[in-house]
Amino acid sequence: MTADGAADWPVDLRGVTESVVATLGPNDLWNLAALGLHAPTADGADAGRSDGAEGLPGAVRARTWGRTRTRRNFEARGEGVVQFVTDPRDFVDAAATVREEPDPVLDSADAWARVAVERVRSGSEGDTEWVDWHLRPTEAAVEHTGVRTINRGFGAVVEATVAASRLDVPGYESSALVDRLACLESVVDRCGGAPEREAFERLSKVTGWRDRR
Numbered sequence: 001m002t003a004d005g006a007a008d009w010p011v012d013l014r015g016v017t018e019s020v021v022a023t024l025g026p027n028d029l030w031n032l033a034a035l036g037l038h039a040p041t042a043d044g045a046d047a048g049r050s051d052g053a054e055g056l057p058g059a060v061r062a063r064t065w066g067r068t069r070t071r072r073n074f075e076a077r078g079e080g081v082v083q084f085v086t087d088p089r090d091f092v093d094a095a096a097t098v099r100e101e102p103d104p105v106l107d108s109a110d111a112w113a114r115v116a117v118e119r120v121r122s123g124s125e126g127d128t129e130w131v132d133w134h135l136r137p138t139e140a141a142v143e144h145t146g147v148r149t150i151n152r153g154f155g156a157v158v159e160a161t162v163a164a165s166r167l168d169v170p171g172y173e174s175s176a177l178v179d180r181l182a183c184l185e186s187v188v189d190r191c192g193g194a195p196e197r198e199a200f201e202r203l204s205k206v207t208g209w210r211d212r213r
Contacts (some may be wrong), residue, residue: 007137007139008140010084010113010137013037013039014039019037019082020035020082020084021033021034021080021081021082022081022104023069023070023073023077023080026076029100032090032093032094032099032100033094034091035082037060038063039060040059060134061132061135064130065130071131075119078116079114080117081105082112082113082114082135083104083111083112084109084112087199090108091199093202095161096161096202110143111140111141111142111144112141114138114139114140115137115138117133119132119133125171152191153188153196156200157200157203159180160184160188160200161203164177164203164206167207167212178212185200185204
């Protein structure tokens with residue numbers, strides 16, 4: 001707990017940390033989405049930016065693209081629940097599908113933080129509007145502790161969700177993205193376990209990227 005009564009993040013953040021955020025929708029279900037957390041650097045800026053961002057100094061930043069459910073719920077509720085999951089299938093569901101749950105924290109979450117969000121900046125890239133948010137934890141908990149190994153397959157699944165999200169987005173070459181996805185699929189096949197392969201298969205079915213070859 002910090003001096004102003006806010007909670008600390010339950011994990012150390014550096015660079016851009018991938019997470020799953022749950023936001024409460026108008027149907028009283030929690031919508032799950034992937035959310036990159038940009039950690040502040042020593043000079044007060046944040047990862048992924050050279051000029052920092054307006055708002056809370058040294059705050060963790062996240063960006064939403066388009067008029068998503070996450071943005072809508074951030075605007076309506078002013079908060080969300082950020083969690084750090086270990087199951088690649090949960091990450092793919094959050095990144096590439098519409099998944100709603102009655103409770104905000106998934107069983108695969110090692111840790112979570114309820115965050116207050118503040119809109120600090122907006123703009124557009126091509127035809128897509130983006131909004132930057134500062135996130136301040138108000139409550140946090142660690143659910144599971146233990147030794148976590150590095151799995152290249154899991155990393156490839158995360159990278160694949162990024163590539164898949166850019167298909168048909170102006171400014172990105174679809175053929176290059178399909179080649180990237182094919183490369184990442186081979187990494188998952190070689191280096192991932194059953195959960196990673198299942199997660200990649202879910203992503204492939206949802207996006208239909210293989211049909212573009």
